[in-house]
Amino acid sequence: xxxxxxxxxxxxxxxxxxxxxxxxxxxxxxxxxxxxxxxxxxxxxxxxxxxxxxxxxxxxxxxxxxxxxxxxxxxxxxxxxxxxxxxxxxxxxxxxxxxxxxxxxxxxxxxxxxxxxxxxxxxxxxxxxxxxxxxxxxxxxxxxxxxxxxxxxxxxxxxxxxxxxxxxxxxxxxxxxxxxxxxxxxxxxxxxxxxxxxxxxxxxxxxxxxxxxxxxxxxxxxxxxxxxxxxxxxxxxxxxxxxxxxxxxxxxxxxxxxxxxxxxxxxxxxxxxxxxxxxxxxxxxxx
Numbered sequence: 001x002x003x004x005x006x007x008x009x010x011x012x013x014x015x016x017x018x019x020x021x022x023x024x025x026x027x028x029x030x031x032x033x034x035x036x037x038x039x040x041x042x043x044x045x046x047x048x049x050x051x052x053x054x055x056x057x058x059x060x061x062x063x064x065x066x067x068x069x070x071x072x073x074x075x076x077x078x079x080x081x082x083x084x085x086x087x088x089x090x091x092x093x094x095x096x097x098x099x100x101x102x103x104x105x106x107x108x109x110x111x112x113x114x115x116x117x118x119x120x121x122x123x124x125x126x127x128x129x130x131x132x133x134x135x136x137x138x139x140x141x142x143x144x145x146x147x148x149x150x151x152x153x154x155x156x157x158x159x160x161x162x163x164x165x166x167x168x169x170x171x172x173x174x175x176x177x178x179x180x181x182x183x184x185x186x187x188x189x190x191x192x193x194x195x196x197x198x199x200x201x202x203x204x205x206x207x208x209x210x211x212x213x214x215x216x217x218x219x220x221x222x223x224x225x226x227x228x229x230x231x232x233x234x235x236x237x238x239x240x241x242x243x244x245x246x247x248x249x250x251x252x253x254x255x256x257x258x259x260x261x262x263x264x265x266x267x268x269x270x271x272x273x274x275x276x277x278x279x280x281x282x283x284x285x286x287x
Contacts, residue, residue, distance in 0.1 A: 008118040010087040010283040011140040011166075013191040016238040019285035020058060021112060023068035023079045024051055025270075032074040035101055037180065038273045042076065047269035051079070054265045054280060061237045061263075066116045066284060070108035077102055080275040081282035082186075083132040084109045086159075089140075091121035093162050095130040098150045109282070118284055122162040130155030133184030133279065134173070138215070139194065141166055144208070146185030148173030171205040182274045189219075190234040190278060192242055192260055196220065198234050198251065200227045220254050233276030237263070243277045245270075 007019065025047045033041050055065050072078035077099070084105040086093045092113050094106050110120060124130055134151035136144040143166050145156045160168045176183045189199035189208075197212065198220040212219060222231035231251035235243040240260045244252060245267040252262050270280065 006285060006287070007116065008087055008091060008284050009089045010286045011089055011137050011143075012286045013137045014193050014236040014239050015286035017058070017061065017063045017236070017281075017283055017285075018287050019064045019066060019116075019283070021066045021068060021081050021109075021116060021282040021284055022051075022055060022058075022280060023072065023081050024048065024055075025076065025079050026072065029072045029074050029076050029078065032101070033076050033272070036075065036077045036099070036273060037182075038076065040272050042269045042272050050266050050268070050270045051280075054267075054270065054277070057243060057263055057265055058237075058281070061241070061243075063237070066112070068108070068112045069115065070111045072108065073104055075101055075104065077273055077275075078105050078108070079270070080273065080279040081109070082279050085113070085282060086132055086135060087118060087282070087284055088121065088163060088166075091119040093121055093159065094123035095132060096124040096126070096128055096155065097131050098129045098152075113284075116284060124155055124158045128152070128155040128158040130159060131184065132282070133182075133186045135159075136185055136189070136191065138169075138191070143168045144185060145170045146173045146188075147171065148183060148185075149179045150182070150184060169211065171208045173205070174203050176203065186233060186278055187230075188232055190232060190236070192220070192234065192236055192255065192258075193239040196240070196258060196260070198222060198232055198242075198255060200232045203227075218258070220251070220258055220260075222248070223250050226251050230271065230274075230276040233278055235277035235281060245276050
C-alpha cells in the first residue's frame with residue numbers, strides 16, 4: 001500500500017525546507033509600490049530576474065516550489081508570502097495583516113493553499129491583527145510572538161486558541177522608527193539551527209534575550225551597519241544552511257565562523273519593500 005507524501009507541516013524555522021509557496025512579481029502589480037510604502041519604484045525586468053534566481057537557489061537546495069496563481073490586485077507586497085498565514089501541523093492558519101492594502105492577500109493565499117493541498121485549520125477575524133513576520137518557531141512546541149504595530153494582543157490571543165498544544169511566548173517590539181515602518185519580530189532575529197540564531201542584540205526585547213540564554217541558544221550578532229540592510233533576516237534551508245541577501249559581508253563572515261553554510265542572492269529590487277528571504281517564502285513543509 002502506497003503512502004501519500006506529506007504536503008504540509010512547518011512548526012520549525014530550521015528543519016530542512018521541503019516545500020514552499022512563493023509569488024513571482026507581476027508587472028501589473030508593481031505600480032502599487034507607493035501605496036505599499038516601498039522605498040523606490042522596482043524595475044520590472046530586474047525584479048523578475050532576481051526572483052527567478054532566488055527560486056533557483058531554493059530548488060537547488062532540494063525544495064519544491066509552489067507558485068502562487070491567485071491575483072494580487074495591484075499589490076506588490078503580495079510577493080512577501082510569509083505574512084498572510086502560518087502553516088502548522090494541522091494546516092494553515094490564516095492571519096489578518098494590519099496594512100489595509102494587504103488584507104486581500106489572505107483569501108488569495110487561501111486559494112493557493114487549497115491548490116497546494118494544504119487545508120485551512122483556522123483564521124483570524126477582526127479586531128485581531130497578525131502578520132507572519134511577528135511569529136517565530138523556537139521549536140515545535142514554542143512560538144515566539146512579537147506584539148507591535150503589525151500584530152496586536154487580540155491577534156496573539158486568537159492564535160493561542162488555534163494552537164492549544166503550543167506555548168506562545170509574547171514580547172513587546174520596539175517603537176524604532178514608528179508605525180509607518182515595518183518592524184517585525186523577524187526583523188530582529190532568524191533561527192539558523194535549534195541552538196543558534198542570527199540577531200541584532202541592541203533591539204532584542206530583554207526577556208527574549210534572557211530566554212535565548214536560558215535555552216543555551218547562541219547568538220550570531222549583526223553589526224550596527226548591517227541591521228538596516230536586513231542582516232538579521234536570514235532563511236534557514238536546513239540546520240546551519242542559510243540563504244541571505246547580498247550586501248552584509250560581516251554578518252555572513254560571522255555566520256560562517258560558527259559553521260553555517262551561507263548562500264546569497266541579489267535582492268536590490270526584491271528588497272525595495274523591506275522584505276528579505278524569509279519574507280519572500282511561505283514554508284509549507286519542513287522535515
